[in-house]
Amino acid sequence: MLNSFRSQLEVYKINKSNDNKNNNGTPQVVPRIRRRSLPRNNFRGVKKEEMQRQTSMYLAYMTIDELYSEILYEILHNVGCDLSCEIGHTALFSYIQDAFHVSNEYHQTQLNAAEDREAPKILLNVEVMEAKDLAPKDSNGLSDPFVTLYLSSNLSRKYNTSVKECTLSPVWEEHFALPLTENVTDDSLCIEVWDFDPAESVKEKFGKIFDVKGVKGVRKLMKEIAVTAAHGQHENELIGKARVPLKTIPAAGMTMWYTLEKKNKDSRQGILKVRLSYSSKKNTLVAEQEHRHLLRILLLHELEKSKVAPHWWCGSFSQQGEAIITQHIIQSGLTPIESAICQWAIFTKVHRNHALSFVLFSNILDKLIKPLQSNNTISPEDTRLFWESTKNLLPYCFSVIRKIKKKQADKVLVKNVNEVLTIISKLLMLDVPNGFDLFPETLYPWISNREERSDFSIKSILIDAIIVSASGWFDYIVENNNKSDSNEIAKLQFVSQIMNLVRCDVQKAVEFFDKIFQQKVGIAYAKELYVCYQQKFSEVAQEIVENMCKSLKKLNFTGNTLNEESHKEPLAEGMKLFELYLGIKRFVLLGKGICPVDCDSFYINNFYKWFHGGVAQWLEIAVYKAQQRIEKAVELDELIPVDASVKYSSSAVDTLSIYYTVKVFWQQLSWPDVEGCYTFIAKMIDDICRCGVFYAQRMSQRVDGMGEIENVYENRFEVTNEWCLAINNIEYVSQALKPFTTELGMTEVIEKMTDLKSPLEAQRCQQTLNNVIDNAIDTVNNEIIELLETVISKMAPAMKRLLIEGAELFNQDSNSVDRLMMYVDTNLSTLNRELNEENFNRVIFMVWEQLTKILIDIIETNLEKRRPPSFYANLHKTLNLMLGSFKTSDETTCDGLSQTEEILRIYGLETNDLIHQVHLDLYDEYKKLNESPYGILTARAKFQGNNLHIEILNAKILIAMDSNGLCDTFVRVHIMPEEKFRNHEQPKTKTHNKNLVPLFDETFELTLTDEQRFMDNGLLLFSVKDKDLLGYNNKHVGEAFIHFKDIPDTEDPLSSLPQVHLELARPTNLDAITIKALEHRQGEKLAKEFLKKFKQRMGTNQPRISM
Amino acid sequence: MSSARVNMRPSSKNTLLKVVILGDGRVGKSCLMNRFVSNQFDEHSFHTIGVEFLNKDLNLDDCTYTLQIWDTAGQERFRTLRTPFYRGSDICMLTYAIDDKSTFSNLQMWKNEFLYYADIKENTPFPFIVVGNKSDLSSTEREVSQVEMETWCNENGITSYIETSAKDANNVQEAFRMAVRQWIKLETRADKNEIPFNDTVDLKTKHVEGRTSCCIGSGDE
């Protein structure tokens, strides 16, 4: 596109050959000086509509002679006393000579001519309009016609139009003003149409212009072209001519088609349309064109001389230049508006080769806006010229807009954009003439769907330009960053890179350009960019991200392999992906700021959905990283409280802050979808729980082995502060769980869920989260319990050893009980001091549990060793001692412990006592019976003083013991404990044979010692027997007890006391501890015999079915 | 003891088992869980959003296991939301509805998805249990026969399978018990394969003793 601008170059060339001998009637393309004296009001070939046409450009120089002479003439006839007077003629002459690049002689000749000149009175204004049906002259069947004009009275002064290439119906519309001599009546106007035919293709040479840089180079080249043309290495051929006698032209002027004729040819050579008129003053159009040429020559000259940088020239000529221009304006009678239009036309043109300051244009526009807005102030030709020139300028404006994409936003660019927008903002105030194509397709190929487009306003095209350049830039960066053979990570990097570039670009737009665009042209620049980028970016990124999320490599770590190396790839992928996510998130946020109204409709707003599959991986990475840090924190923990007021150490605090990095991650993620949020929170809580468990495990590994004391005497474990810290640390971390979860924003998520789904479903989600939290807390507390158990179980061996020692040596000179007490006491007081109440209570509970376990173990392993009852009694004493010292409250004992205590008490009893215990237990057991299958015995008893009276009345509903269905019954009374009553014979009734309801009615009286009388747990055992024939094998029918405490002490006769009905019973339970204990004493005769009898008492026959 | 939580949870540890219930949407996963945990059945249950979670203690052979049950949403759109929960599972319950063949055909997919995301090492036996739910439905509605189910399980090396009805509370407890049994079986087998004792393993064994004794204690109540 730029090339086409550059090719519109117009070049000026002064013909210095100064050779009119050459004038042989064949006009040459390059005019030479054809006469000495130049009339003041020369008309030159001016093209009107096709000023930009390439062909005419390099021919326009043909009028420069006249312009030069005109300027000299104007200098000589300086008007007014302004600048030019002060500068003086000499300076101005030398300036103009430089500017036009002419030799001294030439200058002198022209000057002389100018001095000789007199002002002509009348001018013949000729407009060469067009020709038709021209005879073809070139091999291609066409011609390259141009027109030569002259008055027959002055053959040496000829005027040429531009050459129209390859046409038989050229349109020139060029104006000329020919000064008339005196004899107007005889004179006539000769009009000749020629076919231009250079020997060397000027066009070919002209093509080289494209390679020539800068104003100077171009001019040098044009000189060469001119020389080629001037030296006659060409053969122009006459197409035809017409002669118009001046007397045929009416004073009012006329427009005529003239027939072109040629000598020796009958046929018509074509027709030519010409407008002819007279005037007495300089034609405005001519003056304007003169002025334009002058401006151009001077400007090019000054640019060349001053070497001013592009975009720098701002409208100030040198003093001399200024003076000459002013003179020309005045002497040609140009209005300020006309001169401004000339400037607009020329500056826009020159700008194509040498960028001028945009301020310049904007300043000129200021002068033109008002006149252009009001109709009729400016001629239609000038209006047209204005818009044609504007058309030239606009592409440069757009190119600046597009440069925003390519360049750093430096001051110059911002300034340029600002200036360009100022220009456009001014142009926006004007109406483009109807039907004027300001944006031809050749210059603006990028304008989208021209066919359907109705809006070709500058503003809409500007928006197009913004979008097209944005999208072009986007494509460019995509192309430049994309590596086709790249792996997954590289692809992500690529997308991230694009995202960064795009975001920077939008930010740049916001920072530097958006305000200017809004203010100047009312375009939301940043928004246009954003809308374009978000769409294009989504197209590029979505697929890559989605594929990536689908193919993420798994992060495989179990608690013990945190080795970074093996997870490098999934970690890198995950991190890159997350970076990209954050990048896009920032971009979306940016978009919300830029387009608060319509941002909801942007495609990119749903970007998070592309990442759906990645979140799980990020959570996993978060856990992985957290665990890595926890591991480190535990390693670095010196296991001393972080300060004197607390009882936890550094790793606990560190772990908490590690939790908070997870929270930071969550905040960064700020996942927009509620269902996802809810689920991820659940997952995070679960993960944090995992981290808690991990921490607990690392913590207990850390303290493992501490507190083990080994010396020649013993191996012992002491609870150390480190152990307590470890426990407290886990506790600390566990307690942080719940507050942490609320910080994850649970409440908000549940609220949103209520809105989005239903309150009921939200409630269920809430419930699930609560469950997960409780579960997490329980799970971590489990770890505490495990650690406490570890501590206690480490204490067990020492406790056990001391317990056994104490049991063996209790009554001898041994301090092992003291040592045990001390051992437990020291450790418990450490735990009590360091742990919180809850955990200490747990400890106590566990200690008793442990103790129970130890004791059961001791009992079990020592039974076979036939330990004396004192062994167990000692254990029992020790246990009671401990319970007395350490028991905090009644609740803290466990069931097992009281059982064990009972076992120890029983095992510690001497055999007699043990046997009596059996009976006491039976007494308790029998009391609960209410219906006996064996029968009922009626008896009564009383104490009177130290005398015990027993009366046995009868028995009834006895079970049949004999095969005849009857019994041979007698009753024996045992007074117990038996060994305490050995001095008494056991009362025994007579035997009542074959009788199930024997009436005994026997009374016994025993005199007891005081000690016997007040025996605490004295018992009467009534044993009902079935007598065996031989008396050896009496069968046990049943038995019943009367406790001493139930026997009244009274003077009253027995007969007055109520009868006591005793339900007969039998022992049933061989599993009672007492019996078990006795079984372990089989070596003892007493125990052995008792057991034998006891088993007999249990009986073998089935009790009869009760009624 | 001093706080309610301590009372709730005895001082000794329970064995925690993470259970995930997988299967197509609407086969009755949530109903199974609710029936198991709170013995309720809601005819018009909601679709599960992402995941649901419940805890339930289960006594088996005098030991207490705390089941941490994750119920998942079967719909495809929840895929990325549920898969993160598979990791660390101890038991996987694959469910289908006996009146819908397609849910049965999808078991393979569920099994694969689970194995992939749970990070189960290849060829290590994992305690899967296959559950055919809605056994209360009449035989006319049945699309998957017991034999088919057994065949599939055999082909996939799964030895625990059962038909349940969350609606009639039929076999629901049994299903979870069966699953835990399966876990115990594989766990003890794995234990036996372990090389004998160093210090840490020693601790573990002691811990197991502890658990047993605790069970004895509570057995007396």
Ligand SMILES: Nc1nc2c(ncn2[C@@H]2O[C@H](COP(=O)(O)OP(=O)(O)O)[C@@H](O)[C@H]2O)c(=O)[nH]1
């Ligand atoms: N007949 C019958 N219907 C059931 C049973 N279990 C669940 N349903 C129904 O199946 C539907 C889906 O249950 P739901 O638990 O939400 O399925 P999920 O998507 O797998 O969690 C509900 O309408 C339940 O009422 C069952 O054992 N028998």
Ligand SMILES: [Mg+2]
């Ligand atoms: Mg569900």
